[in-house]
Each structure stands twice: as C-alpha cells, then as structure tokens.
Amino acid sequence: MAVRKLLVAGNWKMNLNHLEGIALVQKIAFTLPDKYFDKVEVAVLPPFTDLRSVQTLVDGDKLKLVYGAQDVSPHESGAYTGDISGSMLAKLGCTYVAIGHSERRDNHYEADAVVNSKVKAAYRHGLTPILCVGEGLEVREAGNQIEHSVSQLLGALEDVTAEQAASIVLAYEPIWAIGTGRVATPADAQEVCGALRAALATKYSAELAEGVRVLYGGSVKAANVAEIVAQADVDGALVGGASLDATEFATLCANTVGILA
Numbered sequence: 001m002a003v004r005k006l007l008v009a010g011n012w013k014m015n016l017n018h019l020e021g022i023a024l025v026q027k028i029a030f031t032l033p034d035k036y037f038d039k040v041e042v043a044v045l046p047p048f049t050d051l052r053s054v055q056t057l058v059d060g061d062k063l064k065l066v067y068g069a070q071d072v073s074p075h076e077s078g079a080y081t082g083d084i085s086g087s088m089l090a091k092l093g094c095t096y097v098a099i100g101h102s103e104r105r106d107n108h109y110e111a112d113a114v115v116n117s118k119v120k121a122a123y124r125h126g127l128t129p130i131l132c133v134g135e136g137l138e139v140r141e142a143g144n145q146i147e148h149s150v151s152q153l154l155g156a157l158e159d160v161t162a163e164q165a166a167s168i169v170l171a172y173e174p175i176w177a178i179g180t181g182r183v184a185t186p187a188d189a190q191e192v193c194g195a196l197r198a199a200l201a202t203k204y205s206a207e208l209a210e211g212v213r214v215l216y217g218g219s220v221k222a223a224n225v226a227e228i229v230a231q232a233d234v235d236g237a238l239v240g241g242a243s244l245d246a247t248e249f250a251t252l253c254a255n256t257v258g259i260l261a
C-alpha cells in the first residue's frame, strides 16, 4: 500500500491581515519541532494579501511549512477584475491552492465547470489543487452524501489527465460540519473519503487512488483530530477556525501523530 504523508492545512478564510499572518506562522513554526515535519506536512492557506509576507518569512527563516492560496482564476491574464492568476501564485512560491470550497460554490456561484477550469489552471502553473467537495444537510439527511460528493469530484476532474490527478489532494468537507462545531463522526468521514478514493480508482487506476491524499474538513479541532485521521482513507485535515490560533493549530498538528501531545 502506498505510504501517504499526512497533510494538515489551515484555511484562514478571510481572517488575519499580513502582520497577523506573519505572527501566526512564526508561532506555529516555533511550536512544532523540526522532526515533526518528517511525519506530517503542514500548510497554511492565507488570504491573497498575506502571501508575499508569508513567502518572505518562510524563505528567510527556512521554515518547513508550506503555503498556498484559497482560490485561483481559471484565466491566464487580462480583463478579469479581482481575479488572481495561477502564474501570480506560482511566483509567490505557493505549493497549494484550495479549489471548489463550499463557501466559493455558495457565495460565488461556482458550479462544477468553473471548479474544473480552476483545477486545470492550477496544473498549468505547477500548483497542487486541494479540491473540496461535500454535501449540505439536506443531501446528508436524504442519504445521498456519496453520490453528491463523487459527482462533484468527477465534475472537477473532467479532462484532467492521470499524470495531473496523481498529485491532487481531495478534501471532504460536509457543509453541515463547517464552522458549526458539529464534526462528522470518524465513520462518516471514512465513508465518504473512502468513496472518493474508490471513484479515483475507477476513473484512473487503483494505484493512482492509493497515492492520493484525502483530507477531512469541518469543525476539526485539536481534541477530535486524532480519531478522524486514524481512519484508513483519511490522510489529514483541512482546518478552518482552529487554524487561526497558533497553540490550538500546533496542538492539532501534533495530535495527528501524537508528538507533543
């Protein structure tokens, strides 16, 4: 079986200006021992306006954590007011870009076709997509969470090659669990994360699916992360609120592997 390195990614959403962002990254890096990063990859996803400062800090102090953006334009350049291109993010040293977060699907009406074009834009510029999928409460109550999440996955991967998809990171984020304190049970997380991996195996190959990391996101905290990432098909966490506090986030990271606990 492929050995998948755990990934904990902090999605800051629209929080923390660049000065606050620097302070947070410094504290996280100071709290986690170097040996930790051999076992777990830690990423932060700050707002666009913080990225240059985070880049300078990470490069200057040779920090072991990586960073990325929360969105990317499907376009290359031109008259797209407010958009940020993949080449701009690549120039800022971004490793990751979150694509298809439910807050963008809901607040900015991003349908699967837009998500798909953003995934392709990320690959054009060497960025690794953290592709977010997940159902709302009504879909969950109707028992259609797998069908819904797999459909979003396949929509996002239209015309994406196996070579590209091999590096993708998936994040199962049930909307009813985001920012609500109502975390999915480990079994709920495993069910959908396992189904997403199975869908990758069907579309591409079992070997590819075995190597792809599937994260869970939605009210993950230091206190509940261990049992979630202990599931066979859960390879880390995408963390919102709990990523804004250095002590909580560093403890959460540590608890994924029991270091510093």
Ligand SMILES: O=C(CO)COP(=O)(O)O
Pocket (backbone or CB within 6 Å): 011, 101, 173, 177, 178, 179, 180, 181, 217, 218, 219, 220, 238, 239, 240, 241, 242
């Ligand atoms: O949306 C999320 C991460 O992308 C999850 O947010 P919370 O951890 O605040 O529930």
